[in-house]
Amino acid sequence: MVCAYPRKAARTDAARAFARALKTGATAEGLTAALQRAAFRADDPQFIPYPATWLNKGHWRDTPATVPAPATAAEPDHPWWPRLSAQISATDFRQWIARLGVVEEAGDEVLLAAPGGFHASHVQQNFGHALRSMFGKRVVITSTPNKD
Structure with a gap:
């Protein structure tokens, strides 16, 4: 899942956050599906949170917002x-x-x-x-x- 995340930063923290998310009842498949639904703006990567932040704040539980056209x-x-x-x-x-x-x-x-x-x-x-x-x-x- 960490490898599929669009921002490659703080990988050790992301791996720890991923393990914590799994302990709270999430599944790897569920996290991957949530990642695919996430509405990241590819035209402006500075607004993509670090993977650990996305996991720790539970954004994988969020319903994605509609993304405006680039x-x-x-x-x-x-x-x-x-x-x-x-x-x-x-x-x-x-x-x-x-x-x-x-x-x-x-x-x-x-x-x-x-x-x-x-x-x-x-x-x-x-x-x-x-x-x-x-x-x-x-x-x-x-x-x-x-x-x-």
């Missing part, structure tokens, strides 16, 4: 998408780029606003080159304070 099923409806689609996945574009706003474009510099500091830093680090290429200018990304 974000890559349709192209983003954004004017920048055609120019960035070859460099950035549709999921990354929606999550990181589409949320940016142009504050000012002057001379050889473009000032973009991100919804928060982490967002600005992440975009600058991971997508700065693609944005520079798209605008043909130096790109500066600032954060706007959350209004929540």
Whole structure:
């Protein structure tokens, strides 16, 4: 069962959690069936829990939620998408780029606003080159304070 789990991490902890689950009345076949029913988002593996966590919290007993269609099923409806689609996945574009706003474009510099500091830093680090290429200018990304 551990080998079939989509996230291969902390295998020793997973093996212990698997043994504990079997002691509580679960069967290997039942756990494998629950794993096959589990709704893991393959397009974003960071949200797949560690196998030991999934077992220890009893998620194998959960009824899986309906999984929405992957974000890559349709192209983003954004004017920048055609120019960035070859460099950035549709999921990354929606999550990181589409949320940016142009504050000012002057001379050889473009000032973009991100919804928060982490967002600005992440975009600058991971997508700065693609944005520079798209605008043909130096790109500066600032954060706007959350209004929540």
